[in-house]
Amino acid sequence: MELLSSNRCFDGEHRRYRHRSQVLDCEMIFAVYLPPQARKQPVPVLYWLSGLTCTDENFMQKAGAQKRAAELGMAIVCPDTSPRGVDLPGEDDSYDFGSGAGFYVNATQQPWARHYRMYDYVVSELPALVEAELPVSDQRSVSGHSMGGHGALIAALKNPGRYKSVSAFAPICHPTACPWGQKAFLGYLGDDQETWAEYDATLLIPEARERLPLLIDQGTADQFLEEQLHPESLAEACETAHHHVTLRMHSGYDHSYFFIASFIDEHLDHHAKALGLR
Numbered sequence: 001m002e003l004l005s006s007n008r009c010f011d012g013e014h015r016r017y018r019h020r021s022q023v024l025d026c027e028m029i030f031a032v033y034l035p036p037q038a039r040k041q042p043v044p045v046l047y048w049l050s051g052l053t054c055t056d057e058n059f060m061q062k063a064g065a066q067k068r069a070a071e072l073g074m075a076i077v078c079p080d081t082s083p084r085g086v087d088l089p090g091e092d093d094s095y096d097f098g099s100g101a102g103f104y105v106n107a108t109q110q111p112w113a114r115h116y117r118m119y120d121y122v123v124s125e126l127p128a129l130v131e132a133e134l135p136v137s138d139q140r141s142v143s144g145h146s147m148g149g150h151g152a153l154i155a156a157l158k159n160p161g162r163y164k165s166v167s168a169f170a171p172i173c174h175p176t177a178c179p180w181g182q183k184a185f186l187g188y189l190g191d192d193q194e195t196w197a198e199y200d201a202t203l204l205i206p207e208a209r210e211r212l213p214l215l216i217d218q219g220t221a222d223q224f225l226e227e228q229l230h231p232e233s234l235a236e237a238c239e240t241a242h243h244h245v246t247l248r249m250h251s252g253y254d255h256s257y258f259f260i261a262s263f264i265d266e267h268l269d270h271h272a273k274a275l276g277l278r
């Protein structure tokens with residue numbers, strides 16, 4: 001891994017790294033915030049999965065999470081949202097498919113299948129790399145926004161024992177039933193909808209083998225709420241399956257990082273508790 005930049009931040013460090021991903025078969029950049037406590041010993045880590053059009057930079061520059069992470073002694077790792085520089089035809093044609101829109105699935109369809117394997121990348125390859133190379137422990141939590149909120153929910157639901165806690169901001173809760181999800185799943189996974197269900201939080205809830213409580217924040221003025229996000233479907237599935245969910249509707253907040261910045265400390269506190277930090 002190659003260190004691209006380093007910035008002192010709340011007595012810890014924000015760093016960006018480039019590395020070769022075997023899983024994605026391309027070079028990737030990710031960001032990490034290391035709190036001051038990481039100078040002494042490996043610290044627990046929150047994986048943050050971003051939404052459509054994002055890179056490793058949006059969360060680190062806009063969410064304002066570093067101050068609380070430094071107080072808590074929590075590292076934060078931010079991967080990119082798709083493979084980069086792989087030059088597939090049509091990859092850059094739309095904001096909601098292809099580059100910047102990997103949807104945290106392992107593609108099975110051509111030409112995407114060789115590179116678009118963001119599920120394996122964020123769940124397995126990247127954690128193994130950072131745990132081997134950086135002072136972060138295997139005590140993991142996961143959170144994310146929108147497409148990344150979907151990613152965080154499915155990562156936790158599909159991998160019992162892998163994460164101590166999970167949360168999401170304005171997640172795509174039922175991707176098989178919304179235009180963003182349908183477009184992505186059709187393109188990456190093909191037209192057999194049975195394969196789509198494997199990556200849909202609402203459909204995974206009934207069979208979840210670990211009942212990790214879900215913390216979800218959602219703004220009522222979110223421009224994508226009605227058409228794309230469907231938190232009510234997830235809440236209903238949770239109720240039926242007796243899966244603990246805290247769905248908080250916040251009056252007047254939209255889909256932006258202004259919303260995330262307003263509640264990120266509460267999410268970090270939620271994860272810190274599960275990670276044994278407070």
Ligand SMILES: N[C@@H](CCC(=O)N[C@@H](CS)C(=O)NCC(=O)O)C(=O)O
Nearest residue numbers: 051052053054058095146147256257
């Ligand atoms: N059409 C919009 C939709 C994309 C969007 O809202 N992306 C959210 C995630 S789904 C985001 O985090 N954008 C980047 C940012 O706000 O920094 C755009 O291209 O900005």
